Structure formats: C-alpha cells, structure tokens
Amino acid sequence: MAVTKLFGAAIKRRExxxxxxxxxxxxxxxxxxxxxxxxxxxxxxxxxxxxxxxTSKARAMRGVVAVYTGQDLVDKLAPVPCAWLIPDSDLxxxxxxxxxxxxxxxxGDAVAVVVAEDRYVAQDAIEAIDVEYEVLPAVVxxxxxxxxxxxxLYDEIPxxxxxxxxxxxxxxxxxxxxxxxRLSRRLINHRLIPTAMEPRGALAAYNPGSGELTIWCTxxxxxxxxLLLSAVTxxxxxxxxxxATDVGGGFGSKIPMYAGxxxxxxxxxxxxxxxxxxxxxxxxxVATIHGRDHIQYVDIAARRDGTITGVRVRAYxxxxxxxxxxxxxxxxxxxGLMLQGAYAIPVIHCDVYGVLTNTTPTDAYRGAGRPExxxxxxxxxxxxxxxxxxxxxxxxxxxxxxxxxxxxxxxxGLQYDSGDYEATLNRAxxxxxxxxxxxxQAELRQQGRxxxxxxxxxxxxxxxxxxxxxxxxxFQGGLWESATVRVHPTGKVTVFTGSNPHGQGEETTFAQxxxxxxxxxxxxxxxxxxxxxxVPFGMGTYGSRSTAVGGAALVAACRKVKEKAxxxxxxxxxxxxxxxxxxxxxxxxxxxxxxGMTFQEVAxxxxxxxxxPRDIEPGLEATHFWDPVNNTFPFGCHICVxxxxxxTGKVDFLKYVAVDDVGNVxxxxxxxxxVHGGIAQGLAQAVYEYAAYDANGQLxxxxxxxxxxxxxxxxxxxxxxxxxxxTPVNPMGVKGAGETGTxxxxxxxxxxxxxxxxxxxxxxxxxxxxxxxxxxxxxxRSS
Amino acid sequence: MQxxxxxxxxTYTHDVEPRLLLVxxxxxxxxxxxxxxxxxxxxxxxxTVLLNGKAVKSCTIFAxxxxxxxxxxxxxxxxxxxxxxxQEGFWEKHGLQCGYCxxxxxxxxxxxxxxxxxxxxxxxxHAIEGNLCRCTGYxxxxxxxxxxxxxxxxxS
Numbered sequence: 001m002a003v004t005k006l007f008g009a010a011i012k013r014r015e016x017x018x019x020x021x022x023x024x025x026x027x028x029x030x031x032x033x034x035x036x037x038x039x040x041x042x043x044x045x046x047x048x049x050x051x052x053x054x055t056s057k058a059r060a061m062r063g064v065v066a067v068y069t070g071q072d073l074v075d076k077l078a079p080v081p082c083a084w085l086i087p088d089s090d091l092x093x094x095x096x097x098x099x100x101x102x103x104x105x106x107x108g109d110a111v112a113v114v115v116a117e118d119r120y121v122a123q124d125a126i127e128a129i130d131v132e133y134e135v136l137p138a139v140v141x142x143x144x145x146x147x148x149x150x151x152x153l154y155d156e157i158p159x160x161x162x163x164x165x166x167x168x169x170x171x172x173x174x175x176x177x178x179x180x181x182r183l184s185r186r187l188i189n190h191r192l193i194p195t196a197m198e199p200r201g202a203l204a205a206y207n208p209g210s211g212e213l214t215i216w217c218t219x220x221x222x223x224x225x226x227l228l229l230s231a232v233t234x235x236x237x238x239x240x241x242x243x244a245t246d247v248g249g250g251f252g253s254k255i256p257m258y259a260g261x262x263x264x265x266x267x268x269x270x271x272x273x274x275x276x277x278x279x280x281x282x283x284x285x286v287a288t289i290h291g292r293d294h295i296q297y298v299d300i301a302a303r304r305d306g307t308i309t310g311v312r313v314r315a316y317x318x319x320x321x322x323x324x325x326x327x328x329x330x331x332x333x334x335x336g337l338m339l340q341g342a343y344a345i346p347v348i349h350c351d352v353y354g355v356l357t358n359t360t361p362t363d364a365y366r367g368a369g370r371p372e373x374x375x376x377x378x379x380x381x382x383x384x385x386x387x388x389x390x391x392x393x394x395x396x397x398x399x400x401x402x403x404x405x406x407x408x409x410x411x412x413g414l415q416y417d418s419g420d421y422e423a424t425l426n427r428a429x430x431x432x433x434x435x436x437x438x439x440x441q442a443e444l445r446q447q448g449r450x451x452x453x454x455x456x457x458x459x460x461x462x463x464x465x466x467x468x469x470x471x472x473x474x475f476q477g478g479l480w481e482s483a484t485v486r487v488h489p490t491g492k493v494t495v496f497t498g499s500n501p502h503g504q505g506e507e508t509t510f511a512q513x514x515x516x517x518x519x520x521x522x523x524x525x526x527x528x529x530x531x532x533x534x535v536p537f538g539m540g541t542y543g544s545r546s547t548a549v550g551g552a553a554l555v556a557a558c559r560k561v562k563e564k565a566x567x568x569x570x571x572x573x574x575x576x577x578x579x580x581x582x583x584x585x586x587x588x589x590x591x592x593x594x595x596g597m598t599f600q601e602v603a604x605x606x607x608x609x610x611x612x613p614r615d616i617e618p619g620l621e622a623t624h625f626w627d628p629v630n631n632t633f634p635f636g637c638h639i640c641v642x643x644x645x646x647x648t649g650k651v652d653f654l655k656y657v658a659v660d661d662v663g664n665v666x667x668x669x670x671x672x673x674x675v676h677g678g679i680a681q682g683l684a685q686a687v688y689e690y691a692a693y694d695a696n697g698q699l700x701x702x703x704x705x706x707x708x709x710x711x712x713x714x715x716x717x718x719x720x721x722x723x724x725x726x727t728p729v730n731p732m733g734v735k736g737a738g739e740t741g742t743x744x745x746x747x748x749x750x751x752x753x754x755x756x757x758x759x760x761x762x763x764x765x766x767x768x769x770x771x772x773x774x775x776x777x778x779x780x781r782s783s
Numbered sequence: 784m785q786x787x788x789x790x791x792x793x794t795y796t797h798d799v800e801p802r803l804l805l806v807x808x809x810x811x812x813x814x815x816x817x818x819x820x821x822x823x824x825x826x827x828x829x830x831t832v833l834l835n836g837k838a839v840k841s842c843t844i845f846a847x848x849x850x851x852x853x854x855x856x857x858x859x860x861x862x863x864x865x866x867x868x869x870q871e872g873f874w875e876k877h878g879l880q881c882g883y884c885x886x887x888x889x890x891x892x893x894x895x896x897x898x899x900x901x902x903x904x905x906x907x908x909h910a911i912e913g914n915l916c917r918c919t920g921y922x923x924x925x926x927x928x929x930x931x932x933x934x935x936x937x938x939s
Contacts, residue, residue: 012874019882020870020889022817022857029816119811120802197821197829197883197917248819248883249917281822503881503918673877673923680920704826704915712908712921 010669043104046138046358046697063121084329105321108286170347179301198248201278221540247502252364256325291365293318310347320361334369378747452756456748463548480627483554491600498538499550517558519585544736553626560622636660649771653716663735678741686749791859808846828914831887838894857886878927880918
C-alpha cells in the first residue's frame with residue numbers, strides 16, 4: 001500500500017490555474033490557418049423519405065466553399081459504427097449513415113453539410129438548402145413501436161426490435177407461486193439529455209502531402225475515437241492523431257463515435273483544408289446522445305418478514321433511431337447484472353427489449369444502466385416496506401448482503417469485491433438524526449405539513465473491466481488501461497496515461513500517486529493525457545474507471561521503474577538489490593543508511609549509462625497495461641429529506657445526506673466534488689429534467705430554456721461523509737467515485753417525496769416529480 | 784462598421800459585420816478564447832464578461848453595441864500575476880471540475896461581489912442563477928464565492 005504523504009491529501013488541483021485564467025485548451029480554442037467552418041443541416045422531421053435536396057442556392061453564396069449531401073459522402077465514410085455487439089440477443093445492427101441518404105429517422109438526423117469561410121455564412125447557407133421530404137408516420141414510445149402496425153424504421157428490422165436480451169437466474173415462477181407477498185408495478189425511467197456545458201465539436205486537419213489526419217475533438221476516449229475514425233475513413237490508425245486535452249464535461253456523451261466528427265474528418269481529407277465544426281446547444285440537445293428511457297415491468301416476490309426472494313423485470317429500452325457506439329450494452333449488461341443491488345436476492349429474471357424509435361439515439365449517460373437498476377430496486381423496496389408496514393431502513397437492513405459474505409458472488413455472476421452496507425446506513429441514519437426526524441414528521445402531519453424521508457442504499461459496478469468480461473459481453477474492445485512512466489535524467493517524471501479526465505482531476509490525483517510511489521516531489525510529476533501521438537494507448541475515461549484502472553496502471557508502471565532503479569542503485573553501490581531499502585525518494589543500504597543514492601541520482605546514472613552493466617538497458621521508463629481481475633463495487637446510503645406542499649406540489653429540500661464508500665480516497669476534496677455533482681444530476685432527474693417528445697417526434701426540450709438542468713438556487717447543500725472499505729482489486733484499494741452520486745440520488749429523492757405524500761395514499765408517481773405531477777396526484781387521491 | 788473597444792486595458796479598432804456577436808468578436812477576432820460559448824439562448828452564462836464593469840452575456844450583445852466600451856474578460860482579471868480573489872476562491876474551494884462554465888461564473892461573481900460584498904448563501908445562489916454548471920452541483924462554487932467575499936472584505 002502506497003499510503004504515504006500525498007495519498008489522502010486534499011491537494012488543490014493543478015488543472016485549475018489554466019482553467020480559472022481562461023487558458024484552457026478546449027477544442028474550439030484551437031486555431032489553424034486556412035480553417036473552414038462546417039455546419040450541418042438537420043432534419044426537422046422525425047421520420048421522412050428524402051425526395052430531393054437542392055443545394056444550388058447554398059453553393060452560389062459568397063463564402064461557401066462546398067456543400068455535401070449524404071450521397072456525396074457514401075464513398076468517403078463507412079456507416080457510424082456500433083461497438084457493443086451483445087451476444088445471444090438476436091441483435092440487429094442499424095445502417096447508420098453519418099449523413100442520411102434516403103431516409104431520416106429522427107429530428108436532428110443530418111441531411112446536408114456546408115463548408116464556408118465563416119460561421120455566419122455557413123449558417124446562412126444551411127438555411128438556403130432546400131430539402132423536399134415525404135413525411136412518414138413516426139413513433140417515439142418504445143412500447144408502441146413494438147405493436148403491430150407501428151411505423152417501421154427499417155425494412156429489415158421487424159417490429160423495430162433491435163434485440164431481446166435475457167438473463168434468467170433461478171426458477172422465478174416457483175418462488176413467485178410460493179411467495180407470501182407479490183408486488184407488480186410499472187415504472188418509467190425517463191429520458192435525459194447529458195448536457196455537458198461544452199458542446200461537442202472537432203477541428204479536423206488532413207495534410208494531403210503526408211496523408212496524416214490530426215483531429216482535435218471533444219472525446220472521453222481519444223484512442224477509441226482514433227480506431228473508429230480509422231475504420232470509417234479507411235485511413236490507417238498510424239496516420240490519425242486524435243487530441244482532446246481539455247474537454248468540457250462528458251458524462252458519457254463524449255464516448256460515442258458521432259456523425260459530426262466523422263464528417264469533419266472526411267471533408268478535411270476531401271478538400272485538403274482544416275475543417276472546424278462546433279455544434280450549437282440545440283444540436284447538442286437533438287444530435288448528441290440521450291440517456292435512460294426505460295419502461296420497466298417489475299415483479300417482486302417476498303416473505304412477510306420483508307425478505308425479498310426474487311425479482312423479475314421486463315424492460316423496454318428506447319434505443320432511439322440508431323444504435324449508438326456502446327448503446328446495446330447499457331440497458332442490458334450494465335442494468336441486468338445489477339438487479340440484486342445491495343441485497344441477498346437469490347432469483348433474478350430479466351428480459352430487455354431494445355427498441356428503435358424516431359428519437360435521438362440513447363447511449364451511456366452518467367451511471368449508464370446502473371441508475372435504471374438502482375431506481376427500480378430502491379423504489380420497489382420502499383413500496384414493499386409500505387405494503388408490509390415496515391420501516392424503509394429496516395427492510396433494507398434485513399435484505400443486505402452481510403459484511404462477512406464478501407467477496408460475494410451475485411446470482412447474476414458478478415463478484416462484489418468488498419462491502420459493509422450496514423455501516424453506511426448506520427452512519428447516514430446518525431447524520432440525519434433519523435428517529436428525531438420521524439417524530440417531527442408525525443408532529444408536522446398533525447399540522448398539515450408534509451415532510452418525507454427517502455432512502456437509497458445502493459451498490460454500483462465501476463472500474464469497468466476486465467477485458468475477458470468485456471469480450472464475453474460482446475464489447476468490441478479491451479477494458480484495460482495503460483500508463484507510461486518516463487523518468488528524465490533530472491529525475492523529473494512524465495506520465496502518459498490512457499485515461500482522459502475531463503473534470504475528474506486526475507492530473508492531480510495521478511501526480512499524487514506517482515509522487516508517493518517514486519518518492520519525488522509532486523511538482524516534479526507531469527501528467528499527459530488526451531493525445532494519441534503522446535500516449536501509447538488508452539481506453540479512456542468513463543464508468544468510473546480512470547483511477548481504479550488507469551491509476552492502477554500507473555502505479556504498476558511506477559513499480560517497474562522503481563525496480564529497475566533499484567537494480568541500478570545496487571550495482572553502483574556494489575550491493576545486491578535486495579540489500580537496499582527505499583524511503584523518501586532515496587535508496588540506501590539496509591543497516592548502513594549513509595550509503596545511498598537519491599532517485600534523481602539514479603535517474604541521471606540511468607541516462608549517462610557510463611557505469612551500467614551490460615544486462616541493464618540505459619534509460620528509466622516503463623509501460624504497464626493494467627487489466628484488473630475484477631470490477632470494483634462502491635456502495636453507500638443516501639438519505640433525502642423534503643417538504644412537499646400539497647397545495648402547489650412544490651418540493652423543498654430540507655436535508656441531503658450521502659454516506660458513500662468508494663474504498664480508499666486519494667484526494668478527498670476531489671471525491672467530495674464528484675459526489676456533489678453526481679447527486680445534482682441524479683436529483684435533477686427525480687424532480688427537474690425531462691427530455692420530452694411530442695407524438696410526432698419533436699423534441700420539446702431542445703434548448704436550455706426548456707430542458708431544466710438545475711440552477712444553483714434549485715439545489716440543497718449536500719452533507720457528504722464516507723466509510724472506507726478498500727477493494728482488493730487494485731494496489732491502491734480505490735473503487736471509483738464518478739457515478740455514485742447519480743446512481744444513488746434519484747431514488748432517494750423520489751422515495752422522500754412519496755414518503756411525504758403517504759397520508760394522501762400516494763404510492764408512486766413517475767418522474768420527474770414536477771409540481772404539476774404532484775399536484776395532480778394529490779388532487780386525484782383527494783377527490 | 785468600425786468599432787473601438789478597450790479589452791483588458793488594450794484598445795482595438797476593427798471593422799466588423801453589424802451582426803457579429805460580441806463573444807465571436809472576442810474569440811475569433813481578438814483570440815481571447817477564455818470566454819466560452821455553451822448555448823444559443825443566453826441561458827448558460829459561459830460567455831459572461833464585464834462591460835463597463837457590469838457582467839453581461841457576450842452572446843447576447845452585438846460587437847457594435849460595445850463600441851466605446853471597456854471590457855474585461857477572464858484573461859484580464861488577474862493583475863501583475865496575482866489572481867483575483869474570486870479566481871483564488873475557485874482554486875481553493877474546488878469550485879470547478881471541467882472548467883468550461885468557470886470563466887463566466889467567475890466574471891458573474893466578480894460583478895456580484897462589487898454590488899454585494901457580504902452576501903448570504905442564498906444571495907449567492909440567486910446571483911449565479913444565470914450561469915449553469917453541470918459538474919459541481921454548485922456547492923463548492925458557493926464556497927468559492929464566500930471565500931472571495933471574505934478575502935475582499937478583509938483586504939479592503
């Protein structure tokens with residue numbers, strides 16, 4: 001364990017000086033001479049045949065350099081790829097052209113592209129393109145899309161069914177038949193728009209002389225984008241450089257391969273000029289992936305004492321109009337495998353129907369499948385508690401996997417690494433002062449005031465890995481991470497990591513790890529990420545994997561470096577390597593601490609190589625590809641306290657307590673920040689955000705005027721605390737903290753509101769719990 | 784149309800199209816890319832700058848409307864290598880993650896603290912309603928602004 005002086009320290013972020021002075025390196029900041037601006041004309045119809053496209057007016061405009069239709073790009077770009085080919089599910093891939101050729105399938109589908117000298121001209125030219133459509137009936141609801149007679153998006157995909165994924169563990173029918181309590185409910189986990197503050201974009205620069213393409217783009221995983229760009233453009237990977245140093249938030253939405261970046265690359269190659277494309281916010285709303293959008297039918301079997309004996313789920317996942325890069329894996333593996341949650345539930349039956357509709361494609365959004373599973377389970381356990389007259393805390397305690405059963409193999413085949421679920425519940429109850437709260441709740445009800453207490457005791461899977469599991473799940477890639485640790489002759493260190501943090505602060509936490517491992521000053525460590533020409537390889541930042549997997553890779557690389565340094569030091573000090581100790585950045589002879597060399601002295605000798613034996617190569621550098629043996633499983637308990645005004649339906653947040661266990665913590669300030677932001681997003685799903693479509697497939701919330709990401713005044717203060725249960729899966733014992741807040745908070749908030757409304761006989765309201773929905777529910781029950 | 788503006792203490796004269804937005808003038812003509820663009824409907828506030836000392840969303844103003852004005856952007860906030868207390872607060876209190884909303888958030892806070900040097904938490908949350916952050920949940924942004932308020936009060 002490398003718990004020395006920097007591990008655990010709330011060090012200020014080294015990313016910040018450039019970001020607080022306006023010197024970040026975001027994609028849209030990069031300027032190249034001769035750059036042309038690209039703009040995309042998008043379909044206003046959810047489903048239509050393209051009859052005719054007249055680009056003549058646009059082409060004639062001053063400053064317009066070129067106009068492309070889908071047909072013009074067919075030979076220049078392969079279809080947008082899908083890279084999670086889930087097995088045994090009758091998966092049908094959607095032919096997804098970057099620019100539609102014959103048919104558009106959602107509002108926002110690209111139909112033509114303009115390249116101009118200036119962004120204003122490009123927008124004017126977009127307006128001047130005349131597209132004649134034959135409008136077709138559209139379908140936006142996934143259940144309706146499967147009905148006979150529903151509009152068909154693809155001739156070759158009957159009933160719009162892209163896949164049917166199954167996970168049947170144990171005999172559910174048997175336990176259902178003998179269950180003392182049976183509950184069946186329909187839950188909706190509605191659609192969300194990730195809304196990273198930086199819209200997506202790209203600057204593609206193809207050099208016709210060298211045949212090389214350099215593309216700056218908003219990417220969470222530059223090497224993955226390089227591989228996919230190679231596949232769609234036909235350029236070899238060795239001729240493509242992807243750069244994404246500063247990325248303004250992602251939340252999953254900057255993982256996939258999208259049309260915009262592909263088109264920019266193809267046109268730059270076609271014209272031999274740099275092409276910049278930056279989407280507008282409206283484009284971001286309609287043409288960057290959405291998240292969630294499940295309709296779930298849930299059956300819970302239980303005993304009268306509250307023990308849950310089985311869960312059966314039939315979920316309809318709205319995939320949108322095309323299968324985005326990782327989309328099939330999200331509502332299946334990342335959802336179904338987690339359906340037991342933190343509980344010792346022996347029987348799990350899950351059927352997921354992936355349905356194509358005339359909507360924006362969905363894919364991984366913060367939590368990705370796990371929020372859908374957690375919400376379902378945490379909502380149902382509350383409904384069960386009420387049915388049985390049990391306290392929601394006690395029914396959870398009753399069903400927890402006990403701490404002496406770790407590592408715990410779930411019926412779905414996961415191995416939960418470590419856990420003490422009850423400890424987080426106890427701590428949260430203490431922080432929120434539960435018994436007092438319940439007393440106050442009863443008193444206030446007498447006065448006609450309604451407060452509610454909502455729980456969420458979640459477990460999530462993160463540190464997405466290992467590669468063998470990825471392969472078995474049909475993910476078309478490995479889930480390792482790489483790091484190269486290069487020690488310079490001065491003893492200063494550059495680390496090249498395949499993770500690509502975009503707000504998570506790994507430039508700081510990774511430097512903390514390296515400084516500890518090598519005993520060098522924090523200031524002497526540089527972290528390089530987000531450039532495929534500099535970093536050997538990488539799978540990127542998502543699934544709360546950067547520190548658990550990428551951090552482990554760099555610790556392993558540091559240890560290789562240290563091992564070599566020790567051999568060099570031993571040779572120079574004329575002792576055996578095992579006779580040396582290493583402390584505070586210095587090798588010394590055990591028992592003779594005066595005889596030693598600093599790490600920096602060894603580094604210099606490694607490069608001078610004057611005195612190295614023949615069996616030690618000069619230089620001091622190591623690369624490690626870390627492929628963990630397992631995922632990590634953070635857990636915790638969130639408790640939300642609200643007051644609901646039944647007259648107006650308004651929800652006020654009184655308290656929010658989060659007790660998370662993310663294993664060991666490298667930088668508590670940064671982890672707290674991740675938890676805050678996660679809670680904000682999950683809470684917003686519960687009460688504010690909703691990507692709403694009308695029946696014709698028009699996105700009604702396609703701007704920040706209409707899509708309610710929270711403002712500062714709409715959020716409470718979060719009280720954040722932790723327990724620490726290290727994972728054995730990596731040398732640092734860290735689990736991952738990027739998604740816990742989002743996964744945990746949504747059900748905690750909804751459970752709180754429903755608890756407040758219990759006196760009205762309200763047992764469930766589908767999200768988002770807007771004042772109108774609450775008011776209607778109260779009114780229905782009261783009349 | 785010809786405009787003359789003073790940005791971060793430097794005076795510029797340029798011919799601009801009447802429809803050129805101030806934010807595009809700052810970014811594309813002056814290469815001051817610290818002022819960000821996050822939406823097209825004036826909600827997000829990433830483009831906030833000080834125009835004659837007041838916080839404005841530079842995506843909602845034409846460059847020609849700024850003719851004769853003094854503008855401060857995020858690049859001009861630190862003086863003589865010294866961070867402004869608001870910048871310092873954001874660093875100290877982890878008031879940013881991805882950093883995209885940060886320049887606008889900081890400029891709004893600078894303007895706000897000039898008008899209200901001793902704000903309550905509620906006043907701070909209200910004051911930054913025109914600036915959206917997707918990463919932080921705002922809690923540490925509020926702390927950052929409180930830090931700056933305290934520092935500015937004790938320094939004046």
